[in-house]
Amino acid sequence: MAVYTEVSKTDLETLLKDYDLGKLIDFKGIDGGIENTNYFVTLNNEGLQQEYVLTLFEELNQDEMPYFVELTTWLAERGCPVPFPFKDNNGIALKSLHGRPALLQPRLSGHHIETLTESHCSQIGAALAQFHQAGRDFYLQRQAHRGVFWWRRESQHIADKLSDEDAQLLRTEVDLFDQLREQPWNLPQGAIHGDLFYDNALFEGDKLSAILDIYNACTGYLLYDLAIVANDWCVNADGSIDPLREQALLTAYGKVRPFDENEYLAWPQLVRTAAMRFWLSRLIPALDPGSTQKIKDPEEFRRILLQRIKTPATLP
Numbered sequence: 001m002a003v004y005t006e007v008s009k010t011d012l013e014t015l016l017k018d019y020d021l022g023k024l025i026d027f028k029g030i031d032g033g034i035e036n037t038n039y040f041v042t043l044n045n046e047g048l049q050q051e052y053v054l055t056l057f058e059e060l061n062q063d064e065m066p067y068f069v070e071l072t073t074w075l076a077e078r079g080c081p082v083p084f085p086f087k088d089n090n091g092i093a094l095k096s097l098h099g100r101p102a103l104l105q106p107r108l109s110g111h112h113i114e115t116l117t118e119s120h121c122s123q124i125g126a127a128l129a130q131f132h133q134a135g136r137d138f139y140l141q142r143q144a145h146r147g148v149f150w151w152r153r154e155s156q157h158i159a160d161k162l163s164d165e166d167a168q169l170l171r172t173e174v175d176l177f178d179q180l181r182e183q184p185w186n187l188p189q190g191a192i193h194g195d196l197f198y199d200n201a202l203f204e205g206d207k208l209s210a211i212l213d214i215y216n217a218c219t220g221y222l223l224y225d226l227a228i229v230a231n232d233w234c235v236n237a238d239g240s241i242d243p244l245r246e247q248a249l250l251t252a253y254g255k256v257r258p259f260d261e262n263e264y265l266a267w268p269q270l271v272r273t274a275a276m277r278f279w280l281s282r283l284i285p286a287l288d289p290g291s292t293q294k295i296k297d298p299e300e301f302r303r304i305l306l307q308r309i310k311t312p313a314t315l316p
């Protein structure tokens, strides 16, 4: 369960004194998630019950937080369905609890989906393009935490724990992305989500209602963000790509933000790079006997990577 830091009733009541949001009725740790501590919080404000989410950040430090506070506020103001932190009575959104950065946000409605359809993929495609359009001239920049410098370094650190074949596969993908960056393609960049897996979206009925967990967001290639989505939302259990779901995703995205000419050239590599990134981030804790992180199967992304190599992807 993803409650790494226990929050007591007294902690919450003390925190809530800084806001005028109502009286604490209930709170409960959230099972989902892998990185941060999350609680659902129920308040009563003049007879009306309202739901909130309190997040305590276990890895990000206070200095890194303004980017996320500003980005989520910026995106929400532009109509993206993302949670943004409430400001307290002194206008402060970024709080601290048990020495960790903390944010109090609205609980967005909706449920997680289990079976992905073309309609789900089409909706997330349009919403991601809208996110990218809204974030394009966002005024802060952030280097990816698990981006090019990280995977160059970590792929070397981990190499001796891998088979020769896997170590070589990682090296090749790291090199191919370096070669892509050297191309004079000027690929569109901006604020990207960085981890828009389907467990980070909520649907109300069959309608997309929330995009969550923005804390991998950074400045990057917009198309790389779409590649992350394609590798999770449009893939079958055996790692094969569902062409209909992928077509729905890409078409809906392209209607909102038409692709640049060079993005057609970059796409086959970016889906491979996105698969490599999550293969590597899953491999690291899986091969570390001391890791306390929830383990997700690295093989899933190795299979997707091999599939993307075997059948090069194309944009519609």
Ligand SMILES: Nc1ncnc2c1ncn2[C@@H]1O[C@H](COP(=O)(O)OP(=O)(O)O)[C@@H](O)[C@H]1O
Binding pocket: 002, 030, 032, 033, 034, 035, 036, 037, 038, 053, 083, 105, 106, 107, 108, 109, 199, 200, 210, 212, 213, 214, 215
């Ligand atoms: N603002 C929110 N509204 C509704 N549910 C939320 C909200 N924030 C988090 N959740 C629930 O908590 C789960 C874990 O949150 P998430 O941000 O993904 O955690 P982690 O960063 O630890 O992976 C989500 O999958 C969702 O079910």
Ligand SMILES: N[C@@H](CCOP(=O)(O)O)C(=O)O
Binding pocket: 146, 195, 197, 216, 278, 281, 282, 296
């Ligand atoms: N969605 C990811 C988990 C989040 O990635 P991380 O590298 O930030 O831990 C996955 O399913 O692997």
